[in-house]
Structures are given as structure tokens and as C-alpha cells.
Amino acid sequence: MIHLIVVSANSITPQSKWYMFDPVELQKLVDESLERYPTSTAGVVHHIVTKLREQHGSALISKDPFPHAAQNSTEISPISAYPSQWVFNNAGGAMGSMYIIHASITEYLIIFGTALGTEGHTGRHTADDYFFILEGEQWAYPAHSLALERYPQGSMHHLRRGHVKQYKMHRGCFAxxxxxxxxPPMLPFGLVDTMFSTLDFPTFGNTVWLTAQKMVGCLLAGKI
Structure with a gap:
């Protein structure tokens, strides 16, 4: 079983035909969203999800969590219209809130962040991880370095598969x-703390339900 997982992980490369998203194109979309909504992270998320739904369809992309956001509005509420679609996530000692935009066997795309600030262990994963900073600043460093890496708003932090860092998201940082x-091998990292530390079983159940719902939906739509 372990051998199968290793072979499967190594066979899925960054150029995999199964991937739906392009990090370069996502960076362009993030830049466009930040330019359109310079003072509202809710507006930025609204624009990103709306554009992705137009491009990939509602079967593969979740609904817009901030449908009330409107361009040029001076006061966009930061409260999502769909609270049941958001969950707290405790993993590697860090805690934040999460909204799943897309989840399949080979990719996930989420909004993750914290209004208060958090730090922890990235985990060592069988996937490349890209953090596009929408608000605030993220810091990180690998064990062999004595210097921190800074990722301000609009930048992208690429954590390569198999690599590990300590990271910190400052107060009001969302990505x-x-x-x-x-x-699939990444999922226990995001669930074990809830099972054995926080004991927040309603959140555990909701996280499993939302993830499974989206993964099965993608499979039915032909997306691995």
C-alpha cells in the first residue's frame, strides 16, 4: 500500500494532464482581483470565485461565498452568506478558517486564513502547495535557513512537494x-488535530462531508 501511494504521488507531476488550474493564470487572476477590490478581501474572493465559475462551471467550482460584493462599493461585508460552508481547520499546530472552492483527487483550491494570526508546521505533502496572499503577510523558513522568507499581499509562496517549513500567518492574513x-494522503494532516486535540467533532464531520461532496461531484463530472 505504501509503495502504491509513493508510485502514485511520483506519477502526478506539475505538468499532469489531470490538473485544471495553472498557478501562473491564478496569479494573474489574483492580481486582477486585488486591483479591482483594493480594500476588500471579501470582494477579492468574490471576483476570484466568480471568474473561476465562469471558466470551469458550477459542477467543479463552489458558489461565491460573498455574492453581495459589488465593484466600487465602499462597504462590503466581510461576513459570508454561507457560514455552513466555512470550517475551522487545525493542522500542524496552526489554526485558521477554510472555504473549499474545489476539491478533487489531484487538486484542491481553498481560501485559508486567520483574522487573529497563527503559526505552525506546513506538513510534508505529496503535492505542490501554492499560497497566493490576498491580505496580510505570511512568513516561512526551512530548518536549514537562519533567514525568514516574507510573502506580502499579492505574492505567491510555493511549497514544493516533499519539502517542509515552519510558517506564520500574521493577524488578518488570508490566502x-x-x-x-x-x-488523499494529505487529508489526515488536516483532520488528526481535530480528532485528538480540539475534539470538535461537528467541525470534523462538516469538513469530511464538504470534502467528500466536492470530490465525488468532481468524479461524477469526469475530473480526477
């Missing part, structure tokens, strides 16, 4: 996170 690779 669009893309993972591409073999996703």
Missing part, C-alpha cells in the same frame, strides 16, 4: 491556496 498532486 488562496492551491495544492496539486496526490491529495
Amino acid at each position: 488562496l491556496e492551491l495544492a496539486q498532486g496526490w491529495i
